[in-house]
Amino acid sequence: MATPMNAAKSVTLRHFIRLFAFPQEKSKHFSTTRLGHVKKIEVKKTDLVTVIEGVKLEEDNSKTFREIKAPTGCPLCEFQNSLTYRDVLILQQFLSPDGKILPRHVTGVCYTMQWKLQNILYQSYSAGLLPKYCPELPVNEDPTHYLKNYKWRKNNVYYEDFSIENPL
Amino acid sequence: DFIRVNSIYGFQNEQPHPHYIFCQQWAVLARTWWIYDANQQCPFRSAYRLTAYLQGLHKPVYHRYGDVGDHVVVFNTRHIAMRGEFWRTYKHFHHTRYAGGFSRASAYRVHEEDPTRVLERACHNRLSGLDNRRTLMKRLHLFPDEEIPAEILENVSGQIQQVQVVPKKLEDYSQEVIDSFPRLFKMPEDYDIESYKRENKLEPDQHTSKAWRLK
Numbered sequence: 001m002a003t004p005m006n007a008a009k010s011v012t013l014r015h016f017i018r019l020f021a022f023p024q025e026k027s028k029h030f031s032t033t034r035l036g037h038v039k040k041i042e043v044k045k046t047d048l049v050t051v052i053e054g055v056k057l058e059e060d061n062s063k064t065f066r067e068i069k070a071p072t073g074c075p076l077c078e079f080q081n082s083l084t085y086r087d088v089l090i091l092q093q094f095l096s097p098d099g100k101i102l103p104r105h106v107t108g109v110c111y112t113m114q115w116k117l118q119n120i121l122y123q124s125y126s127a128g129l130l131p132k133y134c135p136e137l138p139v140n141e142d143p144t145h146y147l148k149n150y151k152w153r154k155n156n157v158y159y160e161d162f163s164i165e166n167p168l
Numbered sequence: 169d170f171i172r173v174n175s176i177y178g179f180q181n182e183q184p185h186p187h188y189i190f191c192q193q194w195a196v197l198a199r200t201w202w203i204y205d206a207n208q209q210c211p212f213r214s215a216y217r218l219t220a221y222l223q224g225l226h227k228p229v230y231h232r233y234g235d236v237g238d239h240v241v242v243f244n245t246r247h248i249a250m251r252g253e254f255w256r257t258y259k260h261f262h263h264t265r266y267a268g269g270f271s272r273a274s275a276y277r278v279h280e281e282d283p284t285r286v287l288e289r290a291c292h293n294r295l296s297g298l299d300n301r302r303t304l305m306k307r308l309h310l311f312p313d314e315e316i317p318a319e320i321l322e323n324v325s326g327q328i329q330q331v332q333v334v335p336k337k338l339e340d341y342s343q344e345v346i347d348s349f350p351r352l353f354k355m356p357e358d359y360d361i362e363s364y365k366r367e368n369k370l371e372p373d374q375h376t377s378k379a380w381r382l383k
Contacts, residue, residue: 064350075352086335096364152276156249
């Protein structure tokens with residue numbers, strides 16, 4: 001006979017076991033290619049019918065991927081102290097074709113490294129190494145003041161990196 | 169067969185040939201000409217090195233009044249680099265010693281009118297306290313671009329190493345290198361490549377308020 005107190009305890013135990021002993025199972029399908037594809041939306045219009053379709057894009061197997069070594073799942077956590085404004089090949093991957101930073105839910109970057117990425121991208125832009133970067137400015141700022149032809153932005157600029165590899 | 173050599177490490181009483189002694193004297197007290205590339209270099213850090221060669225601190229026969237300094241030729245001073253916001257905030261002061269004759273200007277304004285003055289002032293300030301500062305500054309030759317007169321280039325016999333690493337731009341890398349560089353992250357599943365064109369109301373920039381977002 002389960003009293004109210006005993007019933008509550010048994011429910012919590014079962015709930016506990018279900019969460020931690022049997023965690024959420026990931027898909028166990030066996031396949032060599034990815035099931036979820038990167039997609040591009042295409043719109044086809046005729047007189048009567050418009051078709052909006054998400055077309056799957058084929059993967060580029062020529063690109064090599066680097067394993068994420070940090071336990072947080074962030075691709076940049078291992079470079080916390082060694083990422084500088086001169087590492088243009090890495091920074092270029094986190095930009096969209098528009099010139100804006102990709103959001104965190106797409107790249108998987110943690111909050112601290114996303115915050116540092118913004119500062120480092122602005123540094124490489126002002127140094128002239130990465131002309132593609134054009135972020136959204138606050139409402140009160142004039143975008144012409146941030147172009148590379150503006151008064152003092154014509155001249156070269158360097159920044160100090162207090163990284164472990166170059167300890168001054 | 170023995171080869172007769174006039175060397176210092178010969179017999180105890182043997183002296184070297186006087187021609188050798190003259191050449192040794194001239195080599196020690198000669199005034200050499202050095203060249204320096206100031207492209208993407210800090211003016212204050214490069215002044216630290218250039219003034220050492222101007223004074224003669226790189227020689228073991230150094231003395232302040234010994235006139236043992238060398239000439240230094242600097243080119244590409246127009247492409248000099250300052251740290252952070254220093255082009256805007258670092259000011260050069262000038263007073264004409266008349267009433268109301270005080271003026272100041274930011275470094276970028278001075279650089280527009282005379283692209284060599286920023287480095288010149290940096291070296292001038294570094295040599296403060298010396299009696300022979302004016303003679304040392306006369307031996308500093310500054311050129312904004314790579315055009316140097318032939319009379320000066322003939323005398324140059326050595327190069328001073330650059331202080332800072334010259335960074336590489338994205339345009340300098342070839343397309344093959346950019347493509348072959350490994351990717352750090354994979355795009356998530358079912359990701360729309362052209363989503364950046366559309367408004368993202370879930371993650372807008374920090375400066376918009378919630379009321380404006382939900383219009």
